[in-house]
Amino acid sequence: MESETTETIIRATGRSLCEYGYADLTMQRIAEESSVTTAAIHYHFDTKEELLNAFLDDLVDRFEQQLACEAGDPRQRLSTLLDAVFTPSKSTSDEFPVALMELKAQAPYHDSYRERFIELDETLRAVVADAVDDGIEAEYFEAVDPATVARFVSTVVNGGHLRQVALGEDPEETRRLIEDYLDAQLGWRPEGAA
Amino acid sequence: MESETTETIIRATGRSLCEYGYADLTMQRIAEESSVTTAAIHYHFDTKEELLNAFLDDLVDRFEQQLACEAGDPRQRLSTLLDAVFTPSKSTSDEFPVALMELKAQAPYHDSYRERFIELDETLRAVVADAVDDGIEAEYFEAVDPATVARFVSTVVNGGHLRQVALGEDPEETRRLIEDYLDAQLGWRPEGAA
Numbered sequence: 001m002e003s004e005t006t007e008t009i010i011r012a013t014g015r016s017l018c019e020y021g022y023a024d025l026t027m028q029r030i031a032e033e034s035s036v037t038t039a040a041i042h043y044h045f046d047t048k049e050e051l052l053n054a055f056l057d058d059l060v061d062r063f064e065q066q067l068a069c070e071a072g073d074p075r076q077r078l079s080t081l082l083d084a085v086f087t088p089s090k091s092t093s094d095e096f097p098v099a100l101m102e103l104k105a106q107a108p109y110h111d112s113y114r115e116r117f118i119e120l121d122e123t124l125r126a127v128v129a130d131a132v133d134d135g136i137e138a139e140y141f142e143a144v145d146p147a148t149v150a151r152f153v154s155t156v157v158n159g160g161h162l163r164q165v166a167l168g169e170d171p172e173e174t175r176r177l178i179e180d181y182l183d184a185q186l187g188w189r190p191e192g193a194a
Numbered sequence: 195m196e197s198e199t200t201e202t203i204i205r206a207t208g209r210s211l212c213e214y215g216y217a218d219l220t221m222q223r224i225a226e227e228s229s230v231t232t233a234a235i236h237y238h239f240d241t242k243e244e245l246l247n248a249f250l251d252d253l254v255d256r257f258e259q260q261l262a263c264e265a266g267d268p269r270q271r272l273s274t275l276l277d278a279v280f281t282p283s284k285s286t287s288d289e290f291p292v293a294l295m296e297l298k299a300q301a302p303y304h305d306s307y308r309e310r311f312i313e314l315d316e317t318l319r320a321v322v323a324d325a326v327d328d329g330i331e332a333e334y335f336e337a338v339d340p341a342t343v344a345r346f347v348s349t350v351v352n353g354g355h356l357r358q359v360a361l362g363e364d365p366e367e368t369r370r371l372i373e374d375y376l377d378a379q380l381g382w383r384p385e386g387a388a
Contacts, residue, residue, distance in 0.1 A: 021303070023217045098302045104360035105299040108292045109215070117360045152350075152371055158360075159353030166298035166311045166352075177346055184378070 006044050006054065008034050013055045018095035022102040027051075049110060052103065056116040059100075063120060067127050074135035078182070079190045081127050085157055086175045101165040124157065125150040132186065141186035149185055153178055200238050200248065202228050207249045212289035216296040221245075243304060246297065250310040253294075257314060261321050268329035272376070273384045275321050279351055280369045295359040318351065319344040326380065335380035343379055347372055 012034035017025055019033075025048065031038040045051040066084040071077055088096070107114040128150040135141035160174025183189040206228035211219055213227075219242065225232040239245040260278040265271055282290070301308040322344035329335035354368025377383040 095302075098299075101299045104356060105292075105295045107360045108362075114360065114362060121357075121361055148371075148374070151367070152375075155353035155357060155368060155371060156346075156349055157353070158356040159349035159351070162298060162352040162356045163315075163349060166301045166308065167315060168302075168308060173345070174349060177342075177349055180342070181346075 005036060005040065009036055009041055009044060009051070010055050010058050012036070013051055014096075014099070015093070017052075017055070017099040017102075018093045021099070022106060049112060052110075053112050053116065056103070056113060060116060060120050060123065064123055067123070074131040074133075074138065075140055075188060075190075077127065077131040078135075081124070081131070082175060082178065082190055085124075086171055097161060098165050101161065121154055124154050128153045135186065135188070141188055144185050149182075152181060152185075156181070199230060199234065203230055203235055203238060203245070204249050204252050206230070207245055208290075208293070209287070211246075211249070211293040211296075212287045215293070216300060243306060246304075247306050247310065250297070250307060254310060254314050254317065258317055261317070268325040268327075268332065269334055269382060269384075271321065271325040272329075275318070275325070276369060276372065276384055279318075280365055291355060291358050295355065315348055318348050322347050329380065329382070335382055338379050343376075346375060346379075350375070 009030065012030045013025075016030045016033045020026075020029055027038050027041050027048070030036075030051070031041055041051070045054065063084065067077075067081060071080065088094075103113055104117060107117055125147075129146040132141060132144065132146040132149050136143050136146070156174060156178055160169075160171050160177075163169040163174065164171050179189050203224065206224045207219075210224045210227045214220075214223055221232050221235050221242070224230075224245070225235055235245070239248065257278065261271075261275060265274065282288075297307055298311060301311055319341075323340040326335060326338065326340040326343050330337050330340070350368060350372055354363075354365050354371075357363040357368065358365050373383050
């Protein structure tokens with residue numbers, strides 16, 4: 001579906017969002033950030049909201065791709081998830097968590113953003129729950145409720161994101177909490193974890 | 195320190211923030227929301243940032259007062275904390291968590307907001323750590339690291355706030371997670387908890 005032009009626009013949207021913040025994000029600025037004219041941007045996206053929906057769809061897709069590892073070992077799948085959440089991608093800037101938080105704060109005013117954040121959350125929780133379920137089956141993990149572990153992990157991930165943005169806290173603090181929690185619950189911690 | 199006028203202005207700031215959101219918050223709108231002229235607001239507060247600093251100081255003060263219960267029993271202190279965090283005050287509107295999240299998302303651009311959110315977090319963590327410490331001493335709780343429990347609780351509280359705003363999730367989901375966590379860690383859960 002995605003043409004090269006829309007992909008260019010979506011990338012420029014991400015960069016502009018990081019640079020100017022949500023309130024000052026305009027089609028004009030996105031055009032300046034890309035090699036695409038404002039007319040061409042308007043041809044593909046009617047409104048700023050539509051543009052940001054496409055940006056979030058792209059984010060959800062890439063997150064799902066990162067997690068679509070074929071590892072049969074559920075321990076490896078949990079490790080991959082923690083890496084996906086806590087290791088910043090080379091293609092995103094330091095301002096990316098800040099820009100994403102601004103969109104989350106706007107979700108109450110834009111159902112379309114909220115739907116996408118719910119999808120992202122459901123993906124994250126499904127990956128954790130499935131891995132925990134399989135790990136219990138394989139007797140790698142203690143028998144616990146996979147859905148509860150999944151909710152815990154995703155809530156702590158959300159908390160870590162907010163702490164990074166609002167307090168300037170190192171996300172490694174949050175990663176350690178999750179590793180301790182998994183150890184206490186499952187009797188397992190990711191390799192290389194402290 | 196606080197005069198009746200500044201208190202009136204601070205209350206109107208909170209209401210305006212809930213009604214218009216951060217980006218559209220102006221001295222003019224705060225004046226309309228209160229019986230105070232824009233000239234009088236400018237006399238007390240030079241900038242929107244100063245006004246919001248005063249609003250956050252007031253928030254921190256009220257949170258500290260809510261927690262300043264003289265209960266000697268550390269179990270009661272933890273219960274009071276959960277009530278303070280999860281029971282919405284009658285004086286705040288449904289939009290209050292949304293307005294507060296907008297300010298948290300602005301913290302990277304305003305050190306003065308960030309300082310106040312750090313203070314709020316340190317207060318919350320200190321109350322939890324002290325209660326856990328005293329509860330271990332009194333042999334109500336299992337021996338755990340109070341600082342780790344405090345960091346966990348505050349990170350989950352932050353996660354719950356973000357989930358409420360971004361996903362529209364009921365904060366009771368988060369409260370249950372914390373109660374389960376305290377039960378698993380301390381061997382104790384608040385009275386009346388599920």
